[in-house]
Amino acid sequence: MTETSGLAVRGLRKAYGDHVAVDDVSFTLAPGSSLGIVGESGSGKTTTVRMLVGLERADAGSVTLDGRDRSAGTRRGGPRRAERLARAREIQMVFQDPYLSLDPRITVGGCVDEVLRLHFRLGPAARRARVAELLDQVGLGPREAAALPRALSGGQRQRVAIARALAAEPRVLVLDEAVAALDVSIQAQILELLTGIRRDAGIGYLFVTHDLGVVRHITEEVVVLRHGRVVESGATDRVLGAPEHPYTRLLLDSVPRRGWDPARIDGARAAAGGPRP
Numbered sequence: 558m559t560e561t562s563g564l565a566v567r568g569l570r571k572a573y574g575d576h577v578a579v580d581d582v583s584f585t586l587a588p589g590s591s592l593g594i595v596g597e598s599g600s601g602k603t604t605t606v607r608m609l610v611g612l613e614r615a616d617a618g619s620v621t622l623d624g625r626d627r628s629a630g631t632r633r634g635g636p637r638r639a640e641r642l643a644r645a646r647e648i649q650m651v652f653q654d655p656y657l658s659l660d661p662r663i664t665v666g667g668c669v670d671e672v673l674r675l676h677f678r679l680g681p682a683a684r685r686a687r688v689a690e691l692l693d694q695v696g697l698g699p700r701e702a703a704a705l706p707r708a709l710s711g712g713q714r715q716r717v718a719i720a721r722a723l724a725a726e727p728r729v730l731v732l733d734e735a736v737a738a739l740d741v742s743i744q745a746q747i748l749e750l751l752t753g754i755r756r757d758a759g760i761g762y763l764f765v766t767h768d769l770g771v772v773r774h775i776t777e778e779v780v781v782l783r784h785g786r787v788v789e790s791g792a793t794d795r796v797l798g799a800p801e802h803p804y805t806r807l808l809l810d811s812v813p814r815r816g817w818d819p820a821r822i823d824g825a826r827a828a829a830g831g832p833r834p
């Protein structure tokens with residue numbers, strides 16, 4: 558990746574009072590590639606991506622997309638609305654629970670249409686066609702388009718959330734535990750769908766998850782966070798296949814499987830430096 562293409566995160570830091578949630582986190586995401594951010598609960602994954610999408614202000618560090626500084630332009634009064642909108646469009650987020658992020662009073666088609674109206678100058682007929690196309694891309698048809706979110710299954714709702722994110726034509730899609738609430742078979746369907754979209758659209762994925770199976774399935778590179786710091790990063794196959802840091806080994810050993818022994822995990826945790834004091 559050249560310095561000017563893709564997403565580059567450098568030295569991000571965020572403290573809440575005297576608790577440092579994210580500490581000097583850096584990584585890059587090439588256009589169309591897929592990066593996993595893994596770590597235990599409280600390791601700083603969500604705080605990191607919230608800073609990328611502007612839901613949280615970083616204390617230090619920078620985020621650039623295709624060479625443009627996303628924190629720049631904060632001159633007096635902040636960036637102009639058009640700039641802010643353009644920036645918001647570039648990185649879209651899909652959350653764990655689409656039910657909470659979808660307006661219960663607006664039909665599925667209407668909620669995708671909202672995004673088109675916000676970001677693009679399209680007439681009603683063009684918007685209708687684009688809504689149908691986006692829903693079709695995620696495997697939903699006219700029946701679902703006319704329904705309210707509560708009439709859909711969890712997997713269908715997550716498809717709506719993905720269609721809505723894609724409507725903005727982002728460069729990067731941040732998926733924060735986006736399949737965690739779904740049944741395993743539905744998870745697999747959504748992961749397949751996302752894999753296909755990435756291939757076709759060349760959108761970069763940032764996958765926040767505690768599920769190493771998901772990481773193995775969908776990411777090319779991975780960053781391991783612990784207590785807000787990057788302890789290991791690299792190609793997913795290498796990091797999961799031959800982890801170098803004791804904490805990564807601990808995460809791998811913590812996945813329940815045949816012959817799994819919780820007592821061994823406690824021993825490994827002590828070796829990795831124990832819980833935070």
Ligand SMILES: Nc1ncnc2c1ncn2[C@@H]1O[C@H](COP(=O)(O)OP(=O)(O)OP(=O)(O)O)[C@@H](O)[C@H]1O
Pocket residue numbers: 573577578596597598599600601602603604605767
């Ligand atoms: N708004 C906030 N105010 C105070 N502390 C916060 C806030 N948001 C996060 N934290 C703290 O920052 C640390 C990192 O939290 P974060 O949610 O980023 O972790 P995570 O790795 O995403 O965890 P999980 O997998 O449970 O979502 C935690 O110790 C958390 O308690």
